[in-house]
Amino acid sequence: MALVERRLRTRGYELDRAGRINVAQFSRYFEHLRWEALGDPAVALGRLYRGGNHMVVRAQTVEVLAETRHDCDLVATLDVTRVGRTSLDIGHRVYRTVDGVDVARGTIRGVFIDESGTPRPIPDDVRALSPSTAPAPASAPEQAPAPATAP
DSSP: OOSEEEEEEOOGGGBOTTSSBOHHHHHHHHHHHHHHHHHOTTSGGGGGGGGGOEEEEEEEEEEEOSOOOTTOEEEEEEEEEEEOSSEEEEEEEEEETTTOOEEEEEEEEEEEEOTTSOBOOOOHHHHTTSSOOOOOOSSSSOOOOOOOOOO
């Protein structure tokens, strides 16, 4: 079961020139769902914004898997799929209600920062939303490994 699930119906003004829902619109659906999750008291994501802290999107992927047109009933879902020390991944899925076919999926990686822009550890109550609820590693903030140097 998804952490957040919302029903949507495609609208005429969301269509591109070819009469389809495109990548940009699916990205907007995903963003809408994240804001819904932040405002839902039953979901701990809103706690990321306590005390002046917040999450910024570092990367996003969106895949369109099937054509979607006007007046189509959809369900959009959101799950926390990975929690690192200072970042988390949120997975999105959109499927048609009529046949259950996935029409789009995506992932965002968000970094939790304080008012100065410094990465902060993900709070434990948000960490618990991940399928892997291991405690936060005590290492430095996540970063790419340094390139190897020649001897």
